[in-house]
Amino acid sequence: MNVQTLPRRVISTYLSVARLPLNAAAKMSGQQDNEQWPPALTFEGVEASVETVLGSLLRDDALVEAGRLRQAKVAQLRKAAQLEAIAESERDVAQREFAERRDEAEAKRQAAEQRAAMREQQIEREAQQRKAEADQKAATKAAAARESKLAQDKAIERRERAATAQALAKESEALKTQQAALDAAETVEVIDDSIEGTKQARKSS
Numbered sequence: 001m002n003v004q005t006l007p008r009r010v011i012s013t014y015l016s017v018a019r020l021p022l023n024a025a026a027k028m029s030g031q032q033d034n035e036q037w038p039p040a041l042t043f044e045g046v047e048a049s050v051e052t053v054l055g056s057l058l059r060d061d062a063l064v065e066a067g068r069l070r071q072a073k074v075a076q077l078r079k080a081a082q083l084e085a086i087a088e089s090e091r092d093v094a095q096r097e098f099a100e101r102r103d104e105a106e107a108k109r110q111a112a113e114q115r116a117a118m119r120e121q122q123i124e125r126e127a128q129q130r131k132a133e134a135d136q137k138a139a140t141k142a143a144a145a146r147e148s149k150l151a152q153d154k155a156i157e158r159r160e161r162a163a164t165a166q167a168l169a170k171e172s173e174a175l176k177t178q179q180a181a182l183d184a185a186e187t188v189e190v191i192d193d194s195i196e197g198t199k200q201a202r203k204s205s
Helices: 005-029 038-057 061-204
Strands: none
Touching: 005 038, 038 061
16 A cells, blocks of 8 residues: 555545535435535535645645646536526526516507507597488488478479469459350340330331
């Protein structure tokens, strides 16, 4: 056995024993396979320091190299953890921005739908108003037409009454004239009878 092998084994055993509580805690929390788990990363940093310092004191180059390699590993793990944290933060920011843009787009869509609905309602109201106005105009025209026809009918009726009255007056006048003619004819007959009677009287005398 090499002179430096025993201290190296002792250090390894010591570190393994010291890690037991950490391993138990990692197992309980489900972090036994997570090398970036902060407690495990801290302990491995301590291990690297112990190996490097004791390796230097014991002039054990292999132990020093193991410590330096472990330190490099810890540094990379910490860097990876930092990058992962940054990536997680960026993902959170991206998700928040996406949610904000989505909410903004949804708000704009709803606003557009509301404006479209309001415009449709306005168009419907205007159409109904135009229809009501057209119906009113049609009703007014119809009423005016009825009034005009009624006035025309009354005027025709007045003219017909006037014509009837005029015809009756003329017929009455004709009847009077006819009666006068009859009266004149009777008078002529009476006169003729008188003349004939006078003639007969002269002859008989």
